[in-house]
Amino acid sequence: MSRIHTWFALLLFGLIAASDGLYSARDDVIELTPSNFNREVIDSDSVWIVEFYAPWCGHCKNLVPEYKKAATALKGVVKMGAVDADQHQSLGGQYGVRGFPTIKVFGLNKKKPEDYQGARSSQGLVDGGLKAVRDMVNARSGGKSGGGGGGSGGGGGDAKDVIELTDSNFDKMVIESDDIWLVEFFAPWCGHCKNLAPHWAEAASRLKGKVKLGALDATAHSGKASEYGVKGYPTIKFFGGGSKSRGSAEEYDGGRTADDIVRWAEEKAVALLPAPEIKQVTSNAVLKEACEDHGLCVIAFLPHILDCQSACRDAHLADLARLGERFKQKQWGWLWSEAAAQSALETSVDIGGFGYPAMVVVNKKKGSFATLRGPFTFDGINDFLRDLSYGRGSTSTIRGASLPTADEVPAWDGKDGELPEEEDIDLSDVELDELPPKTEL
Template structure:
């Protein structure tokens, strides 16, 4: 592996601008992050939180990787507690999160590192990104490079099989005895994968490849765990040459993720756990956000709250105080929050003020006016009332503090949710304006003028 790394380091020395400074890891803020991730070459950024024990354990390994790759890959870190606006831009929801930025891909398209949190695996993964960057840059200059690694660039420690073998060397396909793994061919690939709305993980394999045989049991276990969420398939690249050529398959196994015609190479662990984690992350990222439903019955309330980690309820002003456009603006704030947290097992509801008074009384709603928001944890029988602004920033801060267990959010105890009366759903229209009838004061024997 180190021979390969040394070769790449020597090759790219003329392609990358060295960055100065005594420290190999740069602390990033809102003032310097854009310039940092937009520089030519490969940049890696770690998002962390001070309370995160995983971040603390990963820190020396991240630093070791930065020392080894200094002058080759730029390393930066973001304290996401102090600079949450940066993490929000890149949908950072857990810690530590490691994103890789390549100037040929653009700063808006980072690659998430999902491999082991070790310096060795991170280095191998980053060198794979360096290799791909160099190949892409050379291609723009009209130079075709073949830098296929002898060691893996997936951060998997599993190796790759390169080159071609004769058909006589082929052995039985170890992937075909699993119902969860779909056999893909030149004939069915476009209709099943590219023209589908499903998420797909596809392994391009060669039956004679020892590393492919090692992957097979992990691939099948991952397919079983991902069933119903992500589809899993294999392509025998030695038979279906058109597909292998289309996706520039040069080594085996090569794993790619497909969604709505978009393709991304998988660079994580070749283990069932790593593959499943990657697949679920992609499925959550691509699935539609949950609906924000109006509370019209006890059934709607219980469906959103009973089996969820949290249910979020917005209590909005009555239409006479806030007509349809005003109400839709508040609902848009809730929908934006639901989209942001779509990967979480949360339910989302709303109700017009004073429509379900037993529920409002149980949740201590109304004393601070409307709109307001309540988060309920039915398993722990706790709830919290938002006292900040019912705007994008206010709702974001409330939910973030709540999910992080911040002391700024007060928790209240509760028992079971009260039963509520069914109500008609909002028709989407304004409330009718009530015109007061003018009274002829002369009929009452009173003067109309003072």
């Protein structure tokens, strides 16, 4: 082969090799290699977002236009670089890269970059970069620094609601608390974990106040991962109820979308709710708490204790307790009153014509109520409440448009009723007029 041909072949090979890269010198994305990485990134005072990619990777190719767009938008604020980790495997291995693309955020501590877990869009990258800058500024000014790279742990999107867990804070945050938890054990390089991230963050926001969602990097905090038998990523564990106090956990077996996670968690949370207390209406405060602090309140009017002694009343209250457990997810208020003990309340919901036992369900906000017209049995009440929970059944307007003030009455002592003792009448001191003598006709 002639020298010209050799030179041409080398030039062509160089052009082909250069074309393998996903970014060029014309882009605002800086090509990084082992020879310039420390100088450009580690020794820099700037925040860097670095993508580790492979030229043959389809996801990497799809990311290119978004990554370039973000680099242009962040120019002068955050630097964005790219490493061909297929060609520079040592550099990828140094940062634990096991899949493509892997995106790292090099913020205040350049020796410990954080995995970017946000959306794979230009806006998501811009948001992640700006967050990392804010965290760096806050840390330098003595403020509190949040997690960088699109959020702490495995969360993405609105990841601030995902709580970062470690070996050192796990017991205090999860095991020793009274809160219900879903915990994701993840690995930064895990592709499935990255796909889960935005759904996990969304679920955390939607479940706020009900169930806490946490994330633990099982590669950095292997103690807890080992304790709970984590062998793959992501692994999700549920901590709640009695099992939580003993440190045991239940395996999450739901789907991996935000809707799936929320639905599964809410069902578990409901199962752990205590059954509502069936309270006697002994004062206006009891009536107000049950009917104002809950969407609906169930009120049973039980026969007088002389007409239905303690065994009879206890049976009714036991049925109400079972029904309260069955419908506890509705978070209704539950009340009972003795016949005629709250006459104004009975009049307001038209109880007088139905006899006892009777039941109404009151919506105080709407000023309406529904009346049980079927049998006062467990099944009869269950059907009535089930229909109401589905929005079926007729309602009436409370007389006077609102519930009256309840009377102060003594609480039932749990005993049988007794008739009042009749007083003996002593006639010894009573003077009676003498009857006139009988006369014969």
